[in-house]
Structures are given as structure tokens and as C-alpha cells.
Amino acid sequence: MEKQINAKKAAVIGCGFVGSAIAFTLMQSRLFTELVLLDANFDKADGEAKDIAHGIPFSGQMKIYAGTYDDVADAAIIIVTAGANQKPEETRLDLVNKNVAVYKSIIPEIAQREFQGILLVVSNPVDILTYAAVKIGGFPEQRVLGSGTVLDTARLKCVLSEHLRVDSRSVHAFIIGEHGDSEIAAWSSANVSGVPVDDFCEMRGHFNHEEAMDEIAEKVKDSAYEIISKKRATYYGIAMAVKRICECIVRDEKSILPISSIQHGNYGMEGIALSMPAVVGMNGVEAHVPVSLDEEEMELLKHSADTLKEVIGSLDLP
Numbered sequence: 001m002e003k004q005i006n007a008k009k010a011a012v013i014g015c016g017f018v019g020s021a022i023a024f025t026l027m028q029s030r031l032f033t034e035l036v037l038l039d040a041n042f043d044k045a046d047g048e049a050k051d052i053a054h055g056i057p058f059s060g061q062m063k064i065y066a067g068t069y070d071d072v073a074d075a076a077i078i079i080v081t082a083g084a085n086q087k088p089e090e091t092r093l094d095l096v097n098k099n100v101a102v103y104k105s106i107i108p109e110i111a112q113r114e115f116q117g118i119l120l121v122v123s124n125p126v127d128i129l130t131y132a133a134v135k136i137g138g139f140p141e142q143r144v145l146g147s148g149t150v151l152d153t154a155r156l157k158c159v160l161s162e163h164l165r166v167d168s169r170s171v172h173a174f175i176i177g178e179h180g181d182s183e184i185a186a187w188s189s190a191n192v193s194g195v196p197v198d199d200f201c202e203m204r205g206h207f208n209h210e211e212a213m214d215e216i217a218e219k220v221k222d223s224a225y226e227i228i229s230k231k232r233a234t235y236y237g238i239a240m241a242v243k244r245i246c247e248c249i250v251r252d253e254k255s256i257l258p259i260s261s262i263q264h265g266n267y268g269m270e271g272i273a274l275s276m277p278a279v280v281g282m283n284g285v286e287a288h289v290p291v292s293l294d295e296e297e298m299e300l301l302k303h304s305a306d307t308l309k310e311v312i313g314s315l316d317l318p
């Protein structure tokens, strides 16, 4: 018989800056009634669980506690943030060997407990680790997704919203590809409530499209470097991005999010995970959505895919 999952239970593995911010955000979200925190340093998980639990009377009744792998096995969603973070000047791809080793210790613990829920990968490099989690754990691909460029897309919406003086929720634009230096702003499909982005720019008195687009895309790409140099880590934005992904899964929203997942033939990409818009619901990644790209964007996407493929080729994965 297939193991049952508890639809109102989530787990966070890795309770550093990112994991604890996610746990704090999920406590406030009221999406779950049970939240398990796990860290290689049990006291860190226990301390965070106790601190965050003291917010429950201001939010809604639930259980938050530090646990073991036996406690996470029936969760609907396991969020993995364990691993090293970027140091100033380090790229996300620089973390690869350290964090693949961390995943080789974590993922088998989950897989051997016949986990039936959704695995949400957040540790970096997120695309490589999403791919590694599928290969190491042998989970169905649909049930493993990486937070991918959901955060970068939010950053793009923030910057565009300021530039255009419009609500960021009315901005429809995606960052696709690697969550990292080869990511791509998909300008050719960007719009503000259906109005092509260039037309909206002109409505707001901006006519230097090429220059502005390059500047905005660079600013988005460099956000993490800037924040890390100023405060050592980024965590609030990713916590909100993870909450949004959890909402789509728990409520079976079938929203379209640029999560990272294994690609099969989309724009000729094969055997890698990266971000493309996808329908996300209770079963995880339900379908990839073909975003229209111009020739230059396709070329950049190919470069992003090739970069990831080269890294994957250098790893020792099942």
C-alpha cells in the first residue's frame, strides 16, 4: 500500500538564514498545521522551532518542532535549504561540490522512507541540486522542483514596478534559465496587464528600451551579490517565493511559476533542470508552458542550458 501523506504537514531541512526565514513565513501563512524543522545541528533547529512557535498565538494554531527524518517522511512538502551559502564574490556554481555532497547525505534518508510528497529544492546551485535530487532519490520527476527563478522573477517585477510606477502584481514577465549568472530576462513576452512592456515604457516616458532592459536585467542578476556583500545572506525574498510555491501546491492552484525542473525537449533541452514557466499544483510540476522567445533569447537559453550541462557532466551522480 502506498504510504499516506499528511496534506497539512511541511518540513524544512536546513535551518540557517534561509530555512528559518521560510519556517517563519510558513508559520504566518497558515497553510500547514504541522511544521518539522531539521538541521545537522539539532539545537539550531530546536532553537528556531521554539522561537518561531512563540508567534503561533498571533497567527493560528499549529505544531512546530525540531525533528528527525522519521518525522518528515509523511510531509506533503519537504523544503531543502541545507548546505553552504555563497560567500562574497562566490558564484552559485562555486557551491556545487560542497552541496552535492550534502544532498548525497540528505536525499537517501528521505527516499528510503518512501516519501510520497513534493520535494522543493532551495539550496544552491538550485538547478544542479534539483537534477541531483531526482537522480539520487529516484523520485518521480514531477514531484521534485527547485525554487529556480521564482525569486529572480519577483526581483524583476520589483525593479520594473519602480521603473514604470505600476503595481508589481500587474507586471507579467519571467526570468528563465539558470538561477544564476546565465539567467535570461524573457523581454519579448513581458507585458503590463497585456500591454507589451515597450509600449508601457513609452506611456511612462521611457524610450531608451535596449539600454533600460540591459540595466534592469543586470540589476536583477546582481541582486544576490549586492545583498550578500551588505548582509552576508539573502533570505526574506526567497522565503516569500517558497511560500508562494507551497500555496500553489497545497491549494492545487495550477498557477504558472518559473520553477526549476528537468527538461525534456523544451527548446531542445534535455538532461538538465532549469527554470521555464510551468503549471504547479498538488502533484508538483503538471506541465511546462511554452513561453515565446525571440532568437537572441533562445541563444541565451541554449548557453544557460549548456553551462548547466557541463557542470552536471562533471558530477558523480547515479
Ligand SMILES: NC(=O)c1ccc[n+]([C@@H]2O[C@H](COP(=O)([O-])OP(=O)(O)OC[C@H]3O[C@@H](n4cnc5c(N)ncnc54)[C@H](O)[C@@H]3O)[C@@H](O)[C@H]2O)c1
Residues within 6 Å of the ligand: 013, 014, 015, 016, 017, 018, 019, 038, 039, 040, 041, 044, 081, 082, 083, 084, 085, 086, 095, 099, 102, 105, 106, 121, 122, 123, 124, 125, 126, 147, 148, 151, 179, 233, 234, 235, 238
Ligand atoms: N534558491 C534560492 O533562490 C536561494 C536564495 C537564497 C539562498 N539560497 C541557498 O540556500 C542555502 C542555505 O543558505 P543559508 O544562507 O540559509 O545558509 P546557512 O549556512 O545559514 O544555513 C545552512 C544550514 O544547513 C545546515 N546543514 C548543512 N548540512 C546539513 C545536512 N547534511 N543536513 C541538515 N542540515 C545541514 C547547516 O547546519 C545550516 O544551519 C544556500 O545553498 C544558499 O545559496 C538559495
